[in-house]
Amino acid sequence: MQQWDVIVIGAGAAGLMCAIEAGKRGRKVLVLDNGKRVGRKILMSGGGRCNFTNIYTSHENFLSQNKHFCKSALSRYTQWDFIGLVQQHAIPYHEKTLGQLFCDDSAKDIVDMLLAEAKAANVQIALQQQISAVSFAAGQYTISTPELERQCSSLVVASGGLSLPNLGATPFGFQLAEQFGLTVLPLRAALVPLTWQPSDKAVFEEISGVSLPVTAQANGTLFPEDMLFTHRGLSGPAILQISSYWQPGDEVLVNLSPETDVAAFLANQQQAHPEQEVKTALSKLLPKRLVEKLLEIQILTNQPLKALNPKSIKQIADSLHGYIFKPNGTEGYRTAEVTIGGVDTEGLSSKTMEAKHQPGLYFIGEVVDVTGWLGGYNFQWAWASGWVAGQYC
Numbered sequence: 001m002q003q004w005d006v007i008v009i010g011a012g013a014a015g016l017m018c019a020i021e022a023g024k025r026g027r028k029v030l031v032l033d034n035g036k037r038v039g040r041k042i043l044m045s046g047g048g049r050c051n052f053t054n055i056y057t058s059h060e061n062f063l064s065q066n067k068h069f070c071k072s073a074l075s076r077y078t079q080w081d082f083i084g085l086v087q088q089h090a091i092p093y094h095e096k097t098l099g100q101l102f103c104d105d106s107a108k109d110i111v112d113m114l115l116a117e118a119k120a121a122n123v124q125i126a127l128q129q130q131i132s133a134v135s136f137a138a139g140q141y142t143i144s145t146p147e148l149e150r151q152c153s154s155l156v157v158a159s160g161g162l163s164l165p166n167l168g169a170t171p172f173g174f175q176l177a178e179q180f181g182l183t184v185l186p187l188r189a190a191l192v193p194l195t196w197q198p199s200d201k202a203v204f205e206e207i208s209g210v211s212l213p214v215t216a217q218a219n220g221t222l223f224p225e226d227m228l229f230t231h232r233g234l235s236g237p238a239i240l241q242i243s244s245y246w247q248p249g250d251e252v253l254v255n256l257s258p259e260t261d262v263a264a265f266l267a268n269q270q271q272a273h274p275e276q277e278v279k280t281a282l283s284k285l286l287p288k289r290l291v292e293k294l295l296e297i298q299i300l301t302n303q304p305l306k307a308l309n310p311k312s313i314k315q316i317a318d319s320l321h322g323y324i325f326k327p328n329g330t331e332g333y334r335t336a337e338v339t340i341g342g343v344d345t346e347g348l349s350s351k352t353m354e355a356k357h358q359p360g361l362y363f364i365g366e367v368v369d370v371t372g373w374l375g376g377y378n379f380q381w382a383w384a385s386g387w388v389a390g391q392y393c
C-alpha cells in the first residue's frame with residue numbers, strides 16, 4: 001500500500017495546478033491520469049496555441065446553477081496571476097480578440113510550464129492508470145488500480161467533462177461524486193456546433209464554408225460574433241457560444257446583418273441605383289453565396305430595386321435581421337469543447353472546493369457545475385479552482 005498526502009485524479013489543467021500548489025505547501029502529492037501524456041486538452045486547445053485565459057474574466061462569463069459559486073476562486077486566483085506565471089516562464093503570447101490570450105508558438109509551452117512547476121514542487125505523476133475503485137475509511141481514501149492500492153487523506157477529483165471521449169474523457173468524476181452522496185446536475189454538450197433539420201441540411205450544406213458576422217440569440221442571451229455554415233449545421237464562435245444557452249426544441253434568432261440597418265441600406269441603394277437587382281445590392285452586405293441561397297429558397301425575391309415599396313423593403317430587412325434557425329440538435333460530445341452541468345456546487349465549499357459533507361474530498365475544474373464561455377474562460381476556471389483547492393487539500 002502506497003501512502004500519499006494528496007492524490008489528484010486527472011492530469012489536466014485543474015489537476016496539475018492543484019498538485020503544484022499542494023506540493024509547494026510540502027504535501028506529498030501524486031497525480032493519476034488514464035492517458036499516455038498530461039494535459040491533452042491543453043495541447044489541442046485554441047487550435048494548438050491554447051487560449052489560456054481571458055483578460056476580461058469575471059463571474060458573468062460562466063454558467064452554473066449557482067452563479068455566485070465561482071466568484072471566490074476567480075477572485076483569489078485571477079487571470080493576472082496566471083498571466084504572471086506565463087511571463088515568469090518567458091512564454092510569448094498575444095491577445096487575439098476580445099481579451100483572449102494565446103501562446104505565440106505552441107500550447108506545449110503551457111504544458112511544459114506546468115510540468116516544470118510540478119517538478120519543482122516534487123509532484124509525482126503516474127500515467128495510464130485505470131482506477132477500478134475508490135473507498136473511504138478512517139479518514140483515508142483508498143484508490144485501487146489493477147496493479148496496486150494507494151492511500152491518501154485528501155482526494156482531489158479533476159477528471160474533467162465528457163467532451164472528446166477519444167481523448168480520455170470519462171464519467172469517472174460524476175460517478176465518484178454520486179458514490180459519496182453529492183448531486184450531479186444534468187450533463188449536456190456545450191460550446192458545440194448546432195445541426196440542421198434534414199430539410200435545412202439539403203438546402204444549406206452547399207454553402208458550407210461561408211462565414212459572416214452575426215448576432216445569435218437564444219433564451220434571452222445574445223452573442224455578437226462570427227457564424228460559419230458547415231455540412232452538418234451552423235458553427236463559428238457565435239453559434240458555439242449560444243449552444244451553451246440552447247435547449248432542445250429552442251429556436252436561435254440570428255441577425256445576419258447586425259451592423260447595418262438593411263431597410264435603410266436598401267432605401268439608399270434604391271435611390272442611387274434603381275435598376276440594380278436586390279441580389280446585387282444585398283451581396284454588398286452579405287456573402288454572395290448566402291444571398292443566392294436565400295433567393296433560391298424564396299426567403300428573398302430578386303427584382304430591380306425600383307420595384308420595391310416600403311413594405312417589401314421592411315419584409316427583406318425583417319427576414320435578414322431575424323432569421324430563425326431551429327436546430328435539430330448538437331454535434332454532441334464528439335466535437336463539444338465542454339460539458340455543462342456536473343457536480344452540484346451546493347455540495348461544495350466555494351472557498352476550498354471541498355465536499356461539505358465528505359471531509360478530504362475535493363472537486364475542481366470542468367467536473368464541477370461551472371462552465372465558461374468560449375474565449376479562455378474555461379481554463380481560467382480550471383486554474384482558479386485548482387489553485388484554491390491546492391491551498392487546502
Ligand SMILES: Cc1cc2nc3c(=O)[nH]c(=O)nc-3n(C[C@H](O)[C@H](O)[C@H](O)COP(=O)(O)OP(=O)(O)OC[C@H]3O[C@@H](n4cnc5c(N)ncnc54)[C@H](O)[C@@H]3O)c2cc1C
Binds near residue numbers: 376380
Ligand atoms: C478541442 C478543445 C479545445 C478547447 N480550447 C479551449 C481554449 O482554447 N480555452 C479554454 O479556456 N478552454 C478550452 N477548452 C476547454 C478546456 O480544455 C477544458 O475546460 C479544461 O481542459 C478543463 O480542465 P480540467 O482539468 O477540468 O479537465 P481536463 O483538462 O479534461 O483534464 C481531465 C484529465 O482527467 C483524465 N481522466 C478522465 N477520466 C479519468 C479516469 N477515469 N482516470 C484517470 N484520469 C482520468 C483525462 O485524461 C484528463 O487528462 C477546449 C476544449 C476542447 C475539447
